[in-house]
Every structure is written in structure tokens, then in C-alpha cells.
Amino acid sequence: MDATLGVNVKPDDSEKAIKEMIKKGAKKAALSDMVEPIETVSEKTNTIEKIEHESLKQAEERKKARLRTRGPYRKAHVET
Numbered sequence: 842m843d844a845t846l847g848v849n850v851k852p853d854d855s856e857k858a859i860k861e862m863i864k865k866g867a868k869k870a871a872l873s874d875m876v877e878p879i880e881t882v883s884e885k886t887n888t889i890e891k892i893e894h895e896s897l898k899q900a901e902e903r904k905k906a907r908l909r910t911r912g913p914y915r916k917a918h919v920e921t
Contacts (some may be wrong), residue, residue, distance in 0.1 A: 847855020863869060 845855075845859070847858055849855055859869075
């Protein structure tokens with residue numbers, strides 16, 4: 842079994858818990874038993890980072906568009 846770690850309050854608690862779960866119908870499986878490829882944590886992290894980066898990029902572009910001048914407006918000349 843992959844990716845399991847029990848808490849042993851008393852020695853062998855995790856082994857007893859696994860045996861009890863199997864006795865009650867749980868199936869024992871490993872990553873190699875899976876049919877479809879499993880997306881790893883690093884792949885998910887990269888995907889999330891790409892999405893966040895794109896969102897920030899779009900927000901910056903919208904901000905720049907709001908700050909851009911909209912035409913040939915002239916400032917009034919103020920004499921000092």
C-alpha cells in the first residue's frame with residue numbers, strides 16, 4: 842500500500858487498523874494498480890501556478906488599460 846501512515850499509540854495499532862478495514866471490505870491497492878495515470882502534486886502545483894500567473898497578468902493589463910489616456914486631452918495651462 843502506498844501513501845499510508847498510521848499513528849501507533851500502542852505498538853502495531855496501524856497494522857491492526859489496516860487489517861480491520863480489510864476485514865470490513867476495504868480494498869488494498871497501490872499506485873501501480875491504478876489504470877489511469879495519476880497527476881502528481883508537482884504537476885498540480887505547476888498548473889495552479891500557471892493559472893495564478895495568467896490571472897495576475899490579465900489584472901495588470903486591465904489596470905494599465907484603465908490608467909492609459911483616452912485621447913488628445915490637453916491640460917489647462919496654469920501660469921504661476
